[in-house]
Amino acid sequence: MAAVPVEERQADVDELLETERPWVTIVWNDPVNLMSYVTYVFQTYFKYPRSKAEKLMRQVHHEGRAVVSSGTLEEMERDTEAMHGYGLWATFTHDTSG
Amino acid sequence: MATAFRTSDPGVTASFDEAERDLLTRLFLDVAEMLEQGLPDDADPLVSLVGITPEAHVPEDPALARLLPPGTTGDDELAGEFRRFTEMGLRERKSAALRRAAASLATVRPPERVRRKAAEKAGRLELDREAAGAWVTALTDVRLVLAERLGIRTDEDAEELHDLAESEDEEDPRAWLAAVYDFLTWLQETLVTALSAGLR
Numbered sequence: 001m002a003a004v005p006v007e008e009r010q011a012d013v014d015e016l017l018e019t020e021r022p023w024v025t026i027v028w029n030d031p032v033n034l035m036s037y038v039t040y041v042f043q044t045y046f047k048y049p050r051s052k053a054e055k056l057m058r059q060v061h062h063e064g065r066a067v068v069s070s071g072t073l074e075e076m077e078r079d080t081e082a083m084h085g086y087g088l089w090a091t092f093t094h095d096t097s098g
Numbered sequence: 099m100a101t102a103f104r105t106s107d108p109g110v111t112a113s114f115d116e117a118e119r120d121l122l123t124r125l126f127l128d129v130a131e132m133l134e135q136g137l138p139d140d141a142d143p144l145v146s147l148v149g150i151t152p153e154a155h156v157p158e159d160p161a162l163a164r165l166l167p168p169g170t171t172g173d174d175e176l177a178g179e180f181r182r183f184t185e186m187g188l189r190e191r192k193s194a195a196l197r198r199a200a201a202s203l204a205t206v207r208p209p210e211r212v213r214r215k216a217a218e219k220a221g222r223l224e225l226d227r228e229a230a231g232a233w234v235t236a237l238t239d240v241r242l243v244l245a246e247r248l249g250i251r252t253d254e255d256a257e258e259l260h261d262l263a264e265s266e267d268e269e270d271p272r273a274w275l276a277a278v279y280d281f282l283t284w285l286q287e288t289l290v291t292a293l294s295a296g297l298r
Binding site: 032039049050081085092 | 164165166167168169170171172180183184187188191192234235238239241242245250251252253255256283286287290291293294297298
C-alpha cells in the first residue's frame with residue numbers, strides 16, 4: 001500500500017477546499033433578452049417561484065447583474081452552461097461576499 | 099400576416115403567411131449552420147463521442163462568440179476548461195433546437211387558396227410545450243446574432259434600432275434588418291407570455 005507524503009495530502013485538501021468554497025453564478029444584463037424571457041428562464045431552469053424570478057430579473061435589469069445561484073464549482077459550471085443554452089450572458093466566480 | 103403566439107391547451111399556436119415562414123426558416127437554418135461549422139467532422143469520433151474539444155477558443159465571429167460566451171473572466175485556464183467541456187454540447191443543442199423550429203414551419207399548411215388574387219393565406223402552426231421550448235431558444239439565438247450584426251451593444255442602441263425599424267427608411271440598409279429584428283422580438287414576447295401562463 002503506497003503512502004502519500006504529508007505535504008501532498010495537504011495540497012490535495014487545499015485544492016478540495018478551493019473548489020468546495022462557495023461559488024456563484026452571475027447573470028449579466030444584455031440589450032437583447034426580454035425581461036419576460038429572463039424571468040421565464042429563472043422559473044423554468046431554477047424552478048424559482050415567479051416572485052423570486054422577477055426580483056432577480058429586476059436586479060439584472062437595474063443593477064446590471066444578479067447572483068442567481070451558489071454552490072460548488074461544478075454546480076456553478078453546470079448552471080452557467082444552462083444559462084448560455086438559454087442565450088443569457090452568465091459567468092461563474094468565487095463568492096467574494098463573505 | 100402573423101398572429102401572435104397564444105396558449106392553446108396543451109401548447110401554443112400562431113399563424114404565419116408564406117413570406118414569414120420562408121424568412122423564419124431561412125434565419126433558423128442560417129444560425130444552425132453557423133453553429134455547426136465548429137463541430138468536428140467524422141475524422142475524430144472520440145471527440146464527438148466524449149463531447150470535449152481538445153482546444154477551445156472564443157469564436158472569432160462576434161455573433162457566434164455571443165452565443166458561446168466565456169464561462170468566467172479573470173481565469174483563462176478555468177475559462178478554457180469550461181469551453182472545452184461545454185462548447186460542443188451547446189453548439190449541438192442550439193443547432194438541434196433551430197432545426198426543430200425550422201422543421202415545424204415546414205408542417206404548416208395554408209388553407210386552400212380561394213380563387214382570387216388575395217394575399218397569401220396564413221397557415222397555422224401548433225406546438226406542444228416541448229416544441230415551444232425549442233422555439234424560444236431558437237428565436238433567442240437568432241435575435242442575438244441579428245443584434246450583433248446590427249451593432250446593438252446597449253439598451254439605448256436597441257431603442258434606436260426600434261425607431262429605425264418604425265421609420266421604414268428606404269435609404270438605410272439596416273432598416274429592413276431592424277424590422278426583422280422587431281418582428282422576432284414581438285414573436286418572442288408573445289411566445290414567452292403564452293408559455294409563462296402555465297408557470298406559478
